Amino acid sequence: MNELDINHLIDNKTGRQSRLIFHEKQIYELEQERLFGRCWLFLAHDCQLPEPGDYFRTFMGEDEVLVIRQKDKSINAFLNTCTHRGNRICKADQGNARSFVCSYHGWSFGADGSLVGVPLEEEAYHNQLDKSKFGLRKVARVASYKGLIFGNFDPEAPSLEDYLGDIKWYLDVWLDAMPEGSELIGTTQKIEYAVNWKMPVENVCGDGYHAGWAHAGVMTVAASMNVGLSVGNTDMDASLGASITGMNGHSVLAILDGYAGYAFYPDPSRAISYLDTNRHTAIDRLGEFRGRNLWGANQNITIFPNLQILPGLNWLRVYHPRGPGKIEMWTWAMVEKEMPDDLKQMILDNVCRTFGGAGMFDNDDGDNFVASTRLNQGWQTRQQDVYWNMAVDMGKEHSRPEMPGVVSEGLVCEQNQRYFYRRWQEVMSAQSWADIPNYNGLEEARATEQR
Ligand code: FES
Ligand SMILES: [Fe+2]
Structure with missing residues (x-):
């Protein structure tokens, strides 16, 4: 796959996309090399490995990694594969260990990744093995x-x-509204879906269009509060929401009323009282606009390429690709540390009820994503393009002085999806980071447009 082919797959001026980007193995392999091999990828939250020796097993693209808190409290990550014959070093999801012993021939590795023990080193290797050359492969950067x-x-x-x-x-x-910051609670909710990894990302990053239709059932239940969303295929009050993008592939879909995230709770009063009690703190720390309009509201935040964080609805999720047509979706409930325990429990219960493997919203979405992915296996079908072309060239994109990024009023416009794919194309077609443009906001986004 050369650069010319990548540029032909997507046209962000018209919103046209080739279905090959969801199916072709060659494109998927290039994603592993250029996208997952170059972008900053979410590994874990600090609260999941607080002490030296604490570890967390996760993925960076297809690559399995072990994230370990070091003696000096810094964090390192290593490929979770034995340097002898390639077996998995650590099988547990998380825990605390002084060393990791491979279950195949017993090589052992320290928390710093060094090879510390080799059975029969003298008898079998005649003390000729240079152990310093067989440490675990370290992930180049962790921050x-x-x-x-x-x-x-x-x-x-x-x-x-x-x-x-x-x-x-x-x-x-979410991270800084309250002095003690944030944490993830509950276990990792893992589910395997037969979908291409970009399907859920493009949906959560900007698809206000589907909400009232695909989720009409859940929305009917949740319609007791005015959250700026309507059941059915109707548009909503655009002034309540904003689609924000043009930030190097990152984006936000935000409701600006300061409460909307809790509209999907059976009894939002406990959360509302927490928000009312602490609103002044959030305003002190974040300023009037964010403290009043965004804190407590729902924000769909996408960190390019595969991390989505939804303050308000209170979940954090990463999509691990497993081939062009499969993902592992990992979801956690997230809270502010200062929240009282009963509110934290309510948030965890509600995340399980709405999003994650058994969640009502995710079951609606999963069905649509699986079908959209599966149908691309048809040779004739995948000759036909698909589109993110709503409101192209309608001048909805503008800058608002109080909000960074390219902003459009309302949650229904598909601009966030076009910018997500613009970034996908920029990263996929570049030889190195030196060729990848940097833009934050409308003027820079326009100045760096590559075609
Ligand atoms: S594969 Fe790990 S010790 Fe042999
Ligand atoms: Fe959805």
Whole structure:
């Protein structure tokens, strides 16, 4: 697959996309190399490995990695594969260990990744094995932003702070509204779906269009509060919502009323009282606009490429690709540490009820994503393009001084999806980070447009 082919697959001016991007193995392999091999990828939250020796097993693209808290409290990540014959070093999902012993021939590795023990080293290897050359392969970069730990295989990548750019302004609504910050609670909810990894990302990043139709049943139940969303195929009051993008592939879909995230709770009063009690703190720390309009509201935050964080609805999710037509979807409930225990429990219960493997919303969405992925296996079918072409060239994109990024009023416009795929195309067609444009906001986005 060469650069010319990648550029032909998507036309962000018209919203046209080739269905091959959801099916072709060759494109999927290039995603592993250029996208998952270069972007900052979510590894874990600080709260999941607080002490030295704590570890968490996860993925960076197809690659399985072990994230380990070091003696000096820093974090390292390693490929979870034995340097002898390739077996998995650590089989547990998370825990605490001084060393990791391979179950095949018993090589053992320290928390710093070094090879510390080889059975029969003298008798079988005649003391000729240079153990210093057989440590676990280290992930080139690991960095944290306010509790969120990311890894990057590419030593040439920009810093995590630069990579996140203006999305930090929105992210801080969850990470920094309260003095003690955030945490994830409950276990990791894991489910395997027969969908291409981009399907759920493009949906959550900007698809307000589907909400009232695909989720009409759940929305009917939740219609007791005015959340700016309507059941059925009707548009909503655009002034209540905003689609925000143009931030190096990151995006936000936000409801601006300061409460809407809790509209989907059977009894939102406990959460509303927490928000009312602490609103002044959020305003002190985040300023009037974010403290009043965004904190407590629902924000769909997408960190390119595969992390989505929804303050308000209170879940964090990562999509691990498993081939072009399969993902592992991992979801956690997320809370502010200061929240009282009964509210935390209510949030965990509600996340299980709405999103995640058994969630009402995710079951609606999963059915649609599986069909959209499966049908691309038809040779004739995949000759036909699909479109994100709503409101193309309608001038809805503009800048609002109080909000970073390219902003459109309302949750129904498909601009976030077009910018997601613009970034996909930029990263996929570039030879290195030096060729990948950097833009935050409308002027920079227009100036760096590649065609
Ligand atoms: S494969 Fe791990 S010790 Fe042989
Ligand atoms: Fe949905």
